[in-house]
Amino acid sequence: MTSKHPxxxxxxxxxxxxELARLIAGQLFIHGTMAxxxxxxxxxxxxxxxxxxxxxxxxxxxxxxxxxxxxxAGRYADRHGLKRPLKFAVVAATLGAGAAAALPIFPVLCxxxxxxxxxxxxxxxxxxRHAGRVAAGPVQLRQxxxxxSIGPAFSNFVGPFMAGLLIDNGxxxxxxxxxxxxxxxxxxxxxxxxxxxxxxxxAGDRKGSAWDLLRQPDFRRLMVINWVLSSCWDVHLxxxxxxxxxxxxxxxxxxxxxxxxxxxxxxVRLAMPLIAxxxxxxxxxxxxxxxxxxxxxxxxxxxxxxxxxxxxALLGVALGSVQPMVMSTLHQITPAHxxxxxxxxxxxxxxxxxxxMPMLFGAAGAAVGVAGVFWSTGAVMAACTRLxxxxxxxPA
Numbered sequence: 001m002t003s004k005h006p007x008x009x010x011x012x013x014x015x016x017x018x019e020l021a022r023l024i025a026g027q028l029f030i031h032g033t034m035a036x037x038x039x040x041x042x043x044x045x046x047x048x049x050x051x052x053x054x055x056x057x058x059x060x061x062x063x064x065x066x067x068x069x070x071x072x073a074g075r076y077a078d079r080h081g082l083k084r085p086l087k088f089a090v091v092a093a094t095l096g097a098g099a100a101a102a103l104p105i106f107p108v109l110c111x112x113x114x115x116x117x118x119x120x121x122x123x124x125x126x127x128x129r130h131a132g133r134v135a136a137g138p139v140q141l142r143q144x145x146x147x148x149s150i151g152p153a154f155s156n157f158v159g160p161f162m163a164g165l166l167i168d169n170g171x172x173x174x175x176x177x178x179x180x181x182x183x184x185x186x187x188x189x190x191x192x193x194x195x196x197x198x199x200x201x202x203a204g205d206r207k208g209s210a211w212d213l214l215r216q217p218d219f220r221r222l223m224v225i226n227w228v229l230s231s232c233w234d235v236h237l238x239x240x241x242x243x244x245x246x247x248x249x250x251x252x253x254x255x256x257x258x259x260x261x262x263x264x265x266x267x268v269r270l271a272m273p274l275i276a277x278x279x280x281x282x283x284x285x286x287x288x289x290x291x292x293x294x295x296x297x298x299x300x301x302x303x304x305x306x307x308x309x310x311x312x313a314l315l316g317v318a319l320g321s322v323q324p325m326v327m328s329t330l331h332q333i334t335p336a337h338x339x340x341x342x343x344x345x346x347x348x349x350x351x352x353x354x355x356x357m358p359m360l361f362g363a364a365g366a367a368v369g370v371a372g373v374f375w376s377t378g379a380v381m382a383a384c385t386r387l388x389x390x391x392x393x394x395p396a
Contacts, residue, residue, distance in 0.1 A: 019134050019193060020147055023127050026086075026189040027151035028158065029182040033093045034120040036159030036179045038062050041100065041109040044172050050106060061110055063351040065118030070125065070351070074344025077126040078337060081195050085126045086187070093119035093183040101176035112176075119183070121351070124152075125343045132331040132339055133196050141331055142276030145324035146269060153266035153320070198337075213342055218333040221387045223349060225285060226326050228384050230350050232292050233319050235377050236261060240312070243300070243370045253305050257312045264316025272324050281325040286388035289381055291318040296378030300371035329391060 042055045077085050096115025099108050128148065135144040159179070166175035213219050237258065244254035275284065292315060299311045326346075334342040368376070 016134055016140070016144070020131070020144060022189050022193050023131050023148055024151045026186040027123065027127050027148065028155045029189070030089065030093055030123045030186040031120050031152045032155035032159035032162070033097055033179045033182045034062065034116040034159070035156050036163035036175070036182075037097055037100065037112055037116045039160040040163045040167060040172060040175050040179070041113060043167070044104060045106055045109060048106065054106070058106075058110055058113055061113035062117035065114045066121035066351040067348055069118050070121055070344040070346075070348035071341065072344070073122040073125050074129075074340035074342070074347075077129050077340035077343075079198065081198065082126050082130040082193060083190065083195055085122055086190055089119040089123040089126075090183040090187045092116075092122075094180050097176050097180035097182075101173045101180060104172050104176065121347055123186070125340055125347060127190075128327060128343055129340045130193070130196070132327070133336075135331075138280075138328065138332060139277060141328040142281065142324060143273045145327040146272030146276045148327075149269045149272065149324050150266075153269050156262065157266070213334060213338065213345060216333065218391065219330075219342070221390055222326065222329055222333065223346065224384065225289070225387050225391075226322075226346060227349055227353060228381060229289070229292070229319060229322050229326075230353055232296070232315075232377060232381060234353070235296075235373065236312070236315055236319075239370055239373055240308075244308075246370060247303065249305060257305070257308055260309050261312040261316040264313040265320030268317045268320040269324070272321060275321070276324065276328075280393070281329045282388050282391040282393075284321055284325045285329075285391065286385060288318040288322045289385040289388055291315075293378045293382035293385065296374045296381065300374045 038059065042058055045055050045058055046052075073085060092115045096112040096119065099115075100112040102108075128145075131144050131148050132141065135141045159182075163175045163179060166178055214223065240257055240261075241254050244257065295311050295314050295318070299308070302308055302311060330342055330346065331339055
């Protein structure tokens with residue numbers, strides 16, 4: 001792995017600790033709006049008598065906008081920096097949740113899903129791009145993205161938890177209104193951030209399409225690794241409830257298994273800044289892929305709920321550790337003036353996968369059974385582990 005056009009140290013960077021705190025808080029609140037809306041909108045739709053198919057379509061809309069907006073948003077961030085695209089994201093998220101508060105009917109809930117999902121995607125791209133620019137060197141890149149990954153991990157708890165409390169005590173309109181205020185806190189956190197100057201195109205580079213990035217072997221490997229790991233995350237969330245139902249487990253036990261996975265994924269990110277100072281990206285990614293392949297092979301064979309919980313926790317630790325390493329690698333292997341574009345391409349592929357893969361998992365489960373889905377996914381992961389070793393830095 002070789003670094004592409006790194007920015008020189010002392011490039012007018014603001015103080016890292018203060019800037020990073022702004023970015024983490026900003027991402028937490030705007031992502032929390034989407035997470036809370038993603039919980040409240042389907043619940044309201046079900047209470048209003050809409051079918052599970054309609055609710056499934058509603059959930060898909062949260063990812064659908066990001067598929068189409070990711071690349072344009074990345075290019076826009078490359079041209080205009082942090083604040084201008086983030087301002088649009090804040091307005092869109094506030095309008096989306098606010099519209100649901102004003103008129104909580106199904107078509108407006110669909111609009112809220114499109115707006116809050118798209119806004120979160122745009123915000124993630126420009127915040128991640130800015131975080132990569134304020135870091136100096138590979139070690140600091142790993143640590144910065146380790147800290148930044150904590151925001152979404154906790155917003156997935158804060159948003160739904162707050163929305164649930166407000167729904168029970170004040171109703172859906174109150175919950176949506178509170179969610180609409182959260183992006184404004186994001187803007188309050190970010191407005192004091194220091195905007196960095198645009199990155200000039202290096203000599204010898206040319207302006208090409210986003211697909212030119214995929215012609216780079218390191219970038220192509222990283223996208224495959226990221227997609228496979230993301231698919232394993234989706235497999236676990238989709239298949240564990242099916243497996244638990246087949247074994248007659250109570251809903252509370254199934255919920256605990258999924259909660260254990262989410263908690264482990266969040267907690268490992270608290271430890272990632274320390275791990276990032278000691279291990280390189282390819283080492284963490286290779287370890288996570290090998291662990292995931294092993295656990296997927298064992299998971300269908302263990303029956304006691306406590307053993308399933310151990311497997312869920314191990315998967316949470318493995319999959320939760322990967323994103324900071326992927327983000328750090330991405331910033332090192334792509335030209336600095338195309339970081340936003342690369343982030344957009346990554347986000348587009350992940351959200352496209354999230355729309356399509358659950359349907360494929362369902363078809364595969366019907367054809368080969370739940371255990372077959374686990375084992376085939378684990379086999380793919382084991383086969384792809386060699387790609388992580390290919391990301392090992394090469395001597396200059």
